[in-house]
Each structure stands twice: as C-alpha cells, then as structure tokens.
Amino acid sequence: MSKLRILTVGDVVGPRALDRLSSALYPLKNEFSADAVIVNGENAAPGNGIDVPSAKTLLASGADVITTGNHVWQKRDIYEFLRDSDQIVRPANYPPSCPGAGYTVQNILGMRILVISVMGTIYMEPLESPFTAVDRILDREEGRYDLAVLDVHAEATSEKIALGHYFDGRIGIVFGTHTHTPTADLRILPGGTGYITDLGMVGPENSVLGVRADIIIEKLRTKMPVRFELGDGPILLGGACFTYDTDVKRVTEVKQILRTLGP
Numbered sequence: 161m162s163k164l165r166i167l168t169v170g171d172v173v174g175p176r177a178l179d180r181l182s183s184a185l186y187p188l189k190n191e192f193s194a195d196a197v198i199v200n201g202e203n204a205a206p207g208n209g210i211d212v213p214s215a216k217t218l219l220a221s222g223a224d225v226i227t228t229g230n231h232v233w234q235k236r237d238i239y240e241f242l243r244d245s246d247q248i249v250r251p252a253n254y255p256p257s258c259p260g261a262g263y264t265v266q267n268i269l270g271m272r273i274l275v276i277s278v279m280g281t282i283y284m285e286p287l288e289s290p291f292t293a294v295d296r297i298l299d300r301e302e303g304r305y306d307l308a309v310l311d312v313h314a315e316a317t318s319e320k321i322a323l324g325h326y327f328d329g330r331i332g333i334v335f336g337t338h339t340h341t342p343t344a345d346l347r348i349l350p351g352g353t354g355y356i357t358d359l360g361m362v363g364p365e366n367s368v369l370g371v372r373a374d375i376i377i378e379k380l381r382t383k384m385p386v387r388f389e390l391g392d393g394p395i396l397l398g399g400a401c402f403t404y405d406t407d408v409k410r411v412t413e414v415k416q417i418l419r420t421l422g423p
Contacts, residue, residue: 162407164271166309167194167417168335169399170342171229172204173363173370173390178214180395180421181362182221189222192401192415196268198275200311200337200359201248202228203370208388209234212241215248224266225249227277229313229338230284233258251279251313253293263297265305271406274305276331278323280314280338290314291326298330307404309333317343317357324355332411333402335359340369342398342418352410360398360418367391395421 167189172178181199189197201223204214209231215238218226226248232238242250242260252262263276276297278290294310308331312320320336327334329351335358336343342360349355363370368377372391379386396418403413 162405163412164196164269164307164404164406165192165194166273166333166402166404167192167197167399168309168311168333168359168402169197169199169223169362169397170359171200171202171337171340171361171363172214172218173340173361174203175206175214176390177362177364177370177395178204178217181397182217184397184421185222188417192417194401196224196266196273197222198225198227198309198311199223200229200313201226202231202313205235207234210238211235212237215241215245219247223247224268225264225275227275227311227313227337229277230279249275249277251277251287252297253278253281253288253290262293263301265301271307272305274301274308276308276310278310278312280312280316280319282314282316282319284315290319290323294323294327294331306406307332310335312336313338315339320357324349324353328353332404332409335400342416344416346400346414346416348411348414352408354402354404354411354414356400356414356416358398359400360396362395362397362421364391364393365396365420366393394423397421
C-alpha cells in the first residue's frame with residue numbers, strides 16, 4: 161500500500177448534526193476511499209460537550225478516533241470513557257491529572273497512526289504550550305508510529321498556522337478545529353505536511369457557529385447573558401480528506417469537503 165487516505169470532520173454541533181452525520185459517515189468514507197476517519201466530537205451532546213452515547217454513536221457510525229477540545233469536560237459521564245477507550249482523546253496540554261490521554265496510536269491497515277489533540281492558548285485557557293506538549297509526545301512515541309496526525313483546537317489562526325509550520329515534515333497531517341468556520345487555505349507545506357487552518361463544523365446552516373443567530377446578535381449587542389439554543393436549517397458538513405504517500409512519507413493531495421447533509 162502506497163496511499164493512505166485520512167478523512168477528517170470538523171466539530172459536531174448538537175444531536176441533530178450527530179444524527180445526520182451518523183447516516184452520512186460511511187457513505188462519505190466510501191466516496192473518498194478513506195482508510196481512516198477522525199471526527200472532532202466535542203459538541204455532539206445536547207447542550208454542549210460530548211457524552212458517552214454521542215461518542216459511541218460516532219464510533220459506531222465509522223469514526224476511528226474522536227478528538228475533542230475545550231468543552232470536553234462538560235459532561236461528567238465522559239470522564240470514565242476517556243480513561244477506558246483508546247478511540248477518544250482530550251487535548252494533550254491539559255494537566256496529566258485530567259481524565260484520559262491526549263493522543264492515541266491506532267493500527268489502520270498495518271499503519272500505526274498517531275493521533276494527537278491539542279488546545280491553542282491564544283484567547284483560550286492558559287494551558288501548557290501546545291508546541292511543548294506535542295514535542296514531548298513525538299519524542300516519547302518515536303519509533304512507535306508511522307504517521308502522525310494533529311488536531312489543533314484553537315481560536316487564533318496565527319497559532320494554528322505557526323504549529324503547522326513548526327511540525328512540517330514531522331507530523332503528516334495538521335488540521336484546525338474550534339472556530340466552526342471552514343477556511344480556504346488547505347495546502348501541502350514545504351516539508352510534506354497536509355494542512356488546513358479550520359475544517360469547519362457539522363452543524364445548522366441558519367446559525368452563528370451552530371447557535372441561533374438572533375441569540376448571538378442579542379448577546380453581542382446588549383452584552384447580557386443569554387441562553388444558547390441551536391440554529392435550524394440544513395446541516396452543513398465541513399471536513400477534508402488527506403492522501404498520504406507511505407513510500408515518500410508526505411501528503412500528496414488535500415481535498416476540502418463542504419456539503420449539506422439535509423434538513
């Protein structure tokens with residue numbers, strides 16, 4: 161095998177998006193001839209965060225690994241699942257005492273794929289530097305993986321792009337999540353790393369990042385607390401498929417995925 165295709169899907173926002181994605185994931189995997197699927201599921205549960213039922217639904221629907229982000233701790237029932245399952249990871253730069261692990265190694269068609277989740281620190285929580293956290297994982301797992309994949313859950317585009325360049329050639333695939341807005345900068349960096357700043361989300365079209373637009377407008381105009389409710393309309397899916405050449409050890413193609421999954 162000289163080509164390995166990794167399908168990546170942006171933040172799943174709410175039960176309706178989870179339901180649509182659960183029906184679409186296997187067909188999408190077949191359409192792109194993907195060998196592995198990585199989904200950011202940190203907002204898949206009702207309200208926000210991820211719970212055990214939503215995590216199990218994603219895995220049963222075709223996800224090989226679930227990455228998360230700053231909402232991973234919202235549902236306490238996920239804590240034990242994070243400890244017990246090697247198919248879901250929380251950001252690696254949270255303290256070691258937090259439940260779960262920040263990375264996993266999955267064997268896909270004989271390829272050992274290291275999947276790392278990390279949080280940005282600009283405009284977000286003051287966690288350990290993502291550069292330091294990921295460097296440490298790469299050093300610790302040296303010789304135990306064939307391809308590394310990194311989900312950068314971050315607010316600032318500059319931080320995501322800097323991480324992409326810093327790990328260019330050492331990590332095969334770097335993609336961003338968290339902003340729920342797909343970016344048009346998918347590329348192959350000089351060292352062979354496939355990169356995109358943000359995949360986007362799986363969430364309602366008539367919304368601001370998944371939440372009803374009128375609610376967000378009220379909050380921004382009045383600065384008063386509001387109760388978030390998910391938007392309506394068709395569910396949009398944002399993602400990307402990366403083709404990795406196992407002979408030359410570099411990404412050779414990146415395809416962006418933007419489509420509607422239905423009402």
